Amino acid sequence: GAVVSQHPSRVICKSGTSVKIECRSLDFQATTMFWYRQFPKKSLMLMATSNEGSKATYEQGVEKDKFLINHASLTLSTLTVTSAHPEDSSFYICSATRGAGNYNEQFFGPGTRLTVL
Amino acid sequence: AQTVTQSQPEMSVQEAETVTLSCTYDTSENNYYLFWYKQPPSRQMILVIRQEAYKQQNATENRFSVNFQKAAKSFSLKISDSQLGDTAMYFCAFTGPSNTGKLIFGQGTTLQVKP
Numbered sequence: 001g002a003v004v005s006q007h008p009s010r011v012i013c014k015s016g017t018s019v020k021i022e023c024r025s026l027d028f029q030a031t032t033m034f035w036y037r038q039f040p041k042k043s044l045m046l047m048a049t050s051n052e053g054s055k056a057t058y059e060q061g062v063e064k065d066k067f068l069i070n071h072a073s074l075t076l077s078t079l080t081v082t083s084a085h086p087e088d089s090s091f092y093i094c095s096a097t098r099g100a101g102n103y104n105e106q107f108f109g110p111g112t113r114l115t116v117l
Numbered sequence: 118a119q120t121v122t123q124s125q126p127e128m129s130v131q132e133a134e135t136v137t138l139s140c141t142y143d144t145s146e147n148n149y150y151l152f153w154y155k156q157p158p159s160r161q162m163i164l165v166i167r168q169e170a171y172k173q174q175n176a177t178e179n180r181f182s183v184n185f186q187k188a189a190k191s192f193s194l195k196i197s198d199s200q201l202g203d204t205a206m207y208f209c210a211f212t213g214p215s216n217t218g219k220l221i222f223g224q225g226t227t228l229q230v231k232p
Contacts, residue, residue: 032218043208043222044162091160097218106218108162 002028004096006109013084014117021079021112023094029074030096032104035067038091038111050077084116119144121211123223130199131231137184138194138226140209146170148214151185153194156225157205165207168192199230 003026013019023033031052036044048069049057056069066088068080077096081088094109121142130136142151153165168176168185175183180197196203209223 034218034220038160041206041225041227043224044220046219046221049217049219093160093162095162095218095220104218106164106220111160 002026002096002098002105002107004030004094004107004109006092006094006112008112009110010113010115012115012117015085016083018080018082019084019114021081021092021094021114023077023079023096023109025075025096025098025107028096028098030077030098031074032097033071033077034095034097034106035069035077035079036093036095038093040091044093047079081114084114086116089114089116119146119211119213119221121209121221121223123209123226125226126224127227127229129229129231130196132199132201134199135195135197136199136228138196138207138209138228140192140194140223142190142192142209142211142223144190144211144213146213150212151183151192152210152212152220153181153183153192154208154210154222155203155205156208157202162208166194196228201230201232204228204230 005024007022033050035047047062050071052071058064071077093111095106097104149170151168155163166178184193206225210220
């Protein structure tokens, strides 16, 4: 199956700093990637849709200036949490879309645990 | 707007027995896709099974099968011969006819398989 990686797997940072999370599709080109946020024992909340070469589309309630998304190539999307605060601590998961005929399959990264002190 | 509801926060089952996880959804679309994902303690999301709404036949993948009731907007997952490795959080998910990959998830059901 297709592989999606995320880096780093976990990061601890101080309040006020910025953190960048990378999402890569390793063996396929992904025109669309998605970023989710997950709190402990809770569901995945879609944050934004990332399309290669265009601006990301953010879900309602997600601050686009705080969560900067860049989809620089067909295999890489980055999420930057700017001026992080403790309430931004969470598990962030990306997924990448691989088209196969008339069906687009989603492949998920292993997630990144962000802790803001 | 589409919604997905899982009304069972936690469930448990004895090893080798059968368990059914419930999911209901709401949509005005006629064609769409439904999924069950498994998230074990590693937190890696794993696709368990998918169902295309225009197909009447229920999807089956080895020990996993679904009961898709389109009129009732119900999509339950049956796990037969439960194994310890099935212990995980299970999410029901929906995507619309354009199938861009944008998934709407239910709240999740934590399943524990007991030895």
